[in-house]
Amino acid sequence: MSDRRRADMRPDKRGSDQRADRDLVPDVVIDWSSADSSSNLRSGDSATSERLQKVLAAAGVASRRVCENLIVAGRVTVNGEVVTELGSRVEPATDLVAVDGVAIQLDTTKRYIMLNKPTGVVSSMADENGRRDLREFTREYDERLFNVGRLDGETSGLLLLTNDGPLANVLAHPRYGVEKTYIAKVTGSVQASTLRKLKEGIELDDGPIAVDGARVLGAPSQGHSMVELTLHSGRNRIVRRMMAAVGHPVVELVRRQFGPLHLGTLASGQTRELTDAERGALLTIARQHEPAGPAPAEGAGA
Numbered sequence: 001m002s003d004r005r006r007a008d009m010r011p012d013k014r015g016s017d018q019r020a021d022r023d024l025v026p027d028v029v030i031d032w033s034s035a036d037s038s039s040n041l042r043s044g045d046s047a048t049s050e051r052l053q054k055v056l057a058a059a060g061v062a063s064r065r066v067c068e069n070l071i072v073a074g075r076v077t078v079n080g081e082v083v084t085e086l087g088s089r090v091e092p093a094t095d096l097v098a099v100d101g102v103a104i105q106l107d108t109t110k111r112y113i114m115l116n117k118p119t120g121v122v123s124s125m126a127d128e129n130g131r132r133d134l135r136e137f138t139r140e141y142d143e144r145l146f147n148v149g150r151l152d153g154e155t156s157g158l159l160l161l162t163n164d165g166p167l168a169n170v171l172a173h174p175r176y177g178v179e180k181t182y183i184a185k186v187t188g189s190v191q192a193s194t195l196r197k198l199k200e201g202i203e204l205d206d207g208p209i210a211v212d213g214a215r216v217l218g219a220p221s222q223g224h225s226m227v228e229l230t231l232h233s234g235r236n237r238i239v240r241r242m243m244a245a246v247g248h249p250v251v252e253l254v255r256r257q258f259g260p261l262h263l264g265t266l267a268s269g270q271t272r273e274l275t276d277a278e279r280g281a282l283l284t285i286a287r288q289h290e291p292a293g294p295a296p297a298e299g300a301g302a
Contacts, residue, residue: 157255
């Protein structure tokens with residue numbers, strides 16, 4: 001065989017490991033004989049299990065070679081335990097895998113969609129009164145999606161749609177304190193004393209309530225102020241009721257942030273898939289808490 005033919009038959013390794021930075025992990029010595037063993041299943045492995053490095057690569061973490069380095073470097077956990085052995089197998093449907101403490105989505109049947117809900121749309125998948133509902137934003141998706149929490153009809157902004165019930169239960173449950181950030185256009189000039197009162201807590205008909213953070217954005221204009229409020233309560237129309245109670249009724253209200261998710265530049269009425277980082281952040285929150293039963297029924301949101 002000619003030298004030229006031998007050269008043509010060599011595997012082309014150019015462009016390999018492009019999904020992750022080569023400097024992501026230090027160089028390690030890998031026992032490839034163990035990783036590439038022809039015995040796919042070992043004692044105790046189920047027929048549905050897969051090698052950890054293959055699962056990580058399929059989830060988009062990095063190329064398989066880089067995923068192997070991550071495993072050997074001790075940066076991967078399975079069900080909370082560090083795994084460093086190449087060839088270790090996992091059940092993608094049930095095992096909880098994380099890299100550097102950030103959860104990795106292995107169940108590809110789950111969808112996580114961000115919606116910038118317009119005003120005039122109720123947070124329901126089937127409104128019995130014939131009003132605009134969320135179905136018009138979910139028709140393009142094959143999965144049966146539902147909303148996590150609610151926004152009232154006149155509040156716009158970030159609403160999460162998913163088919164992941166356990167995650168939705170954690171995010172919507174007040175016990176877990178997932179923060180939401182709103183920007184409210186209110187009447188009047190909001191003073192520092194008012195912000196202090198909101199932080200210290202006020203009394204409403206359904207009990208005391210306090211915000212986690214409050215600040216005025218810019219200077220008052222044409223008799224209105226812009227206020228940013230952060231709180232974890234999901235009580236019915238809570239932002240509107242709080243601001244009315246301190247003498248500054250809400251004129252317009254938008255939710256800009258929900259937990260680790262930020263609305264960003266997503267246009268009103270548009271949807272988008274969450275990024276890998278956003279999904280990982282949500283799944284990490286969900287895994288930090290044990291399910292505590294269904295979240296209590298919410299009112300009409302903020």
